[in-house]
Amino acid sequence: MPEGHTIHRLAAQHRALFAGRRLAVDSPQGRFAAGARLVDGRTLRDTEAYGKHLLHHYDGDLSVHVHLGLYGKFSDGEAPVPAPVGQLRMRVSGDRHWLELRGPTACEVFDPVQAQRLRDRLGADPLRDDADPASAFRRIATSTKPIFALLMDQSIVAGCGLIYANEVLFRAGLSPTTPGRLVGSDGWDALWADLRALMKEGVARGRIDTVHTVHTPEAMRRAPRVDRHGGEVYVYRRPGQPCLVCGTEVSRGPLAGRNLYWCPACQPG
Known part of the structure; x- marks a missing residue:
């Protein structure tokens, strides 16, 4: 399972690729289809890493929460978006780059209350400046x-x-x-x-x-x-x-x- 440094690297990478851009989000596999519809067409405001959890914050106060677990993996590349291959849980695409997620333990949409509940149940993250x-x-x-x-x-x-x-x-x-x-x-x-x-x-x-x-x-x-x-x-x-x-x-x-x-x-x- 990826440790916290990997999640913080992913948060920084995804922020650089997509923050401030309006994104298309879908779920070729179908398991995240309902969640994808909630954020599809919205602008990604920021990303956040907390421990082993990753959050993509979209406008409208919605966040996609991802926990990679043992088998989850991201891949990305430059546009155009390739045809989906395999069990693709979530696909994110902008005008310049795309992002694919396979095999995560969790991929779900949170409102602000749910996102805060996640933070509240986690301990101090050594990589966060607000850690206690x-x-x-x-x-x-x-x-x-x-x-x-x-x-x-x-x-x-x-x-x-x-x-x-x-x-x-x-x-x-x-x-x-x-x-x-x-x-x-x-x-x-x-x-x-x-x-x-x-x-x-x-x-x-x-x-x-x-x-x-x-x-x-x-x-x-x-x-x-x-x-x-x-x-x-x-x-x-x-x-x-x-x-x-x-x-x-x-x-x-x-x-x-x-x-x-x-x-x-x-x-x-």
């Missing part, structure tokens, strides 16, 4: 749940997914199973600042890189990581491989229904 990390810490500070699970809870930290949660905890030297109440305010401030910086870099680069300069392939004279997710990381999907910092084998185990990766030496429990 103190609100996240208030929940973390009283919780006995592992900090890994709390970072993955979208009602606490919106947009942080599996890769960022594993990597930011390694960089902090925190065991993923540390209860939230033991993290402390200074520890949380450091975690938040690092997560925000990593995710901002992810927006800029279009991939997740979490290793410090001294641990890059060039600096360590090692082969680059080969993985469909790309990017250089410390522990994510590296079980059994040596830790880039200390050489200890990276461990893997289940937690909160997800795969957890950590270095037993750098992140002692």
Whole structure:
């Protein structure tokens, strides 16, 4: 599932392509036909990313909400619009560009109340300037749940997914199973600042890189990581491989229904 940096990149891209333009919206597949009719012919005012959720705001106070989930994917190109191929949930076209959406978990039209309800149920998004990390810490500070699970809870930290949660905890030297109440305010401030910086870099680069300069392939004279997710990381999907910092084998185990990766030496429990 795409993490928050990908959704923020999409919001910026869609804004650049379509904001201020009157758009044609349809649903060749048919599953979004009723929603498409509501916004077809309207002008896109702006786009918004919040965690893993994307909103296209049209005039008339209507918004298209998209959650890509595991299989959702956007594609785009220059006009003319190609003939639809496959299960195309939503197609958006302007005078210069087109946009196609396939396989999302959610694609629906919201009014302002529904859009605000979505924001209200999400936690602090490290990529939003209006984020309130103190609100996240208030929940973390009283919780006995592992900090890994709390970072993955979208009602606490919106947009942080599996890769960022594993990597930011390694960089902090925190065991993923540390209860939230033991993290402390200074520890949380450091975690938040690092997560925000990593995710901002992810927006800029279009991939997740979490290793410090001294641990890059060039600096360590090692082969680059080969993985469909790309990017250089410390522990994510590296079980059994040596830790880039200390050489200890990276461990893997289940937690909160997800795969957890950590270095037993750098992140002692």
